[in-house]
Amino acid sequence: MRAARCTEYGPPSGISVVELDDPEPGPGEVVVRVHAAAVNYPDVLIAADRYQVSAPLPFTPGSEFAGVVTALGPGVAGPAVGSPMAGAVLSGAFAEQVVAPLAALRPIPDGLDMVHAAAFHVTYNTAYHALVTVGGATAGEWAAVLGAAGGVGSATVDVAKRLGLRVVAAASSEERLATARKLGADAGIDYVREDLKSRIRELTGGEGAHLVVDPVGGDHAEAALRALRRDGRFVTVGYADGRIPRIPLNLVLLKNLVVRGFEARTIRRTDPDAAAAAARALAGMVRDGMRPLVSRVHPLSEVAAALTDVAERRTTGKIVLDMEAR
Numbered sequence: 001m002r003a004a005r006c007t008e009y010g011p012p013s014g015i016s017v018v019e020l021d022d023p024e025p026g027p028g029e030v031v032v033r034v035h036a037a038a039v040n041y042p043d044v045l046i047a048a049d050r051y052q053v054s055a056p057l058p059f060t061p062g063s064e065f066a067g068v069v070t071a072l073g074p075g076v077a078g079p080a081v082g083s084p085m086a087g088a089v090l091s092g093a094f095a096e097q098v099v100a101p102l103a104a105l106r107p108i109p110d111g112l113d114m115v116h117a118a119a120f121h122v123t124y125n126t127a128y129h130a131l132v133t134v135g136g137a138t139a140g141e142w143a144a145v146l147g148a149a150g151g152v153g154s155a156t157v158d159v160a161k162r163l164g165l166r167v168v169a170a171a172s173s174e175e176r177l178a179t180a181r182k183l184g185a186d187a188g189i190d191y192v193r194e195d196l197k198s199r200i201r202e203l204t205g206g207e208g209a210h211l212v213v214d215p216v217g218g219d220h221a222e223a224a225l226r227a228l229r230r231d232g233r234f235v236t237v238g239y240a241d242g243r244i245p246r247i248p249l250n251l252v253l254l255k256n257l258v259v260r261g262f263e264a265r266t267i268r269r270t271d272p273d274a275a276a277a278a279a280r281a282l283a284g285m286v287r288d289g290m291r292p293l294v295s296r297v298h299p300l301s302e303v304a305a306a307l308t309d310v311a312e313r314r315t316t317g318k319i320v321l322d323m324e325a326r
């Protein structure tokens with residue numbers, strides 16, 4: 001099978017496409033013929049060995065896929081061979097076949113094709129849990145979403161509007177804010193050229209946001225936290241900026257703020273009830289027409305360029321690799 005390969009940690013330019021033996025499933029594992037794989041920011045971090053968890057060299061990058069089950073390992077009773085499934089793994093998805101533990105697979109919500117299914121689970125589950133499970137969002141509240149044209153950010157704007165929230169989107173250009181507005185954002189802030197804290201306050205009628213969802217970090221995190229109203233909630237989900245913010249705790253004390261984190265990889269194990277509730281809610285939204293914003297589809301041969309575009313902040317929504325495209 002054709003597969004992307006990372007033989008030393010570093011920038012995406014070092015990743016090539018090679019021919020590998022087809023994988024065999026071990027106990028508790030399933031082989032999926034990959035139709036499409038989404039490019040996620042953490043794939044860049046894993047290739048550079050800058051992620052929370054290391055992938056031992058050499059490895060095939062790629063953490064999110066959609067495809068069809070082709071083989072079941074010992075002890076696995078289902079899903080049946082031929083079933084369409086999506087999945088999330090640490091690595092292995094940028095290939096024509098991936099071997100994954102059964103627990104890594106999820107059914108594809110009705111209505112999503114393979115490209116959109118590959119781009120759905122990580123960002124939309126992160127968005128839903130950040131807003132609802134840990135963010136406690138209620139219809140009518142103001143949510144400020146940073147990196148609002150990115151993968152997690154665009155999904156958060158989309159889900160927030162479907163939950164009846166009012167959304168202030170923050171991004172680095174007018175063009176990127178237009179992407180967030182198309183998803184329903186009520187207002188936009190160019191946080192490179194405008195003062196994030198004062199603009200969030202102004203746009204929310206002077207009082208500030210009820211909730212911030214932050215996949216970016218860096219200096220924007222503290223500015224957004226300062227723009228929360230009393231009893232506001234700040235949810236940290238990622239650090240695309242590259243710098244992990246260090247917030248003075250007196251800011252939290254002064255306005256009774258709540259700061260929480262959310263981590264998607266472990267939620268199905270740590271809180272299965274919340275994971276099931278999110279899956280039900282998101283499936284309903286997909287039935288109502290919700291689709292992840294896929295801005296570009298590339299063949300596997302362009303994997304290094306696709307990862308470089310994500311690393312260098314040149315993408316909106318999601319980029320997907322189509323394994324059947326040449």
Ligand SMILES: NC(=O)c1ccc[n+]([C@@H]2O[C@H](COP(=O)([O-])OP(=O)(O)OC[C@H]3O[C@@H](n4cnc5c(N)ncnc54)[C@H](OP(=O)(O)O)[C@@H]3O)[C@@H](O)[C@H]2O)c1
Pocket residue numbers: 040041042122123126147148149150151152153170171172173176215216236237238239240241242262263264265310311312313315317
């Ligand atoms: N907690 C979880 O479970 C979870 C799940 C998925 C992802 N994440 C994390 O969330 C973060 C965002 O992921 P994503 O998939 O949304 O990534 P993405 O699609 O690349 O979006 C990240 C956004 O961050 C902004 N940004 C600001 N400074 C940046 C910089 N120096 N380099 C790149 N982007 C920068 C960019 O928007 P502007 O140019 O408009 O500022 C970009 O659109 C990552 O750190 C990822 O690891 C966490």
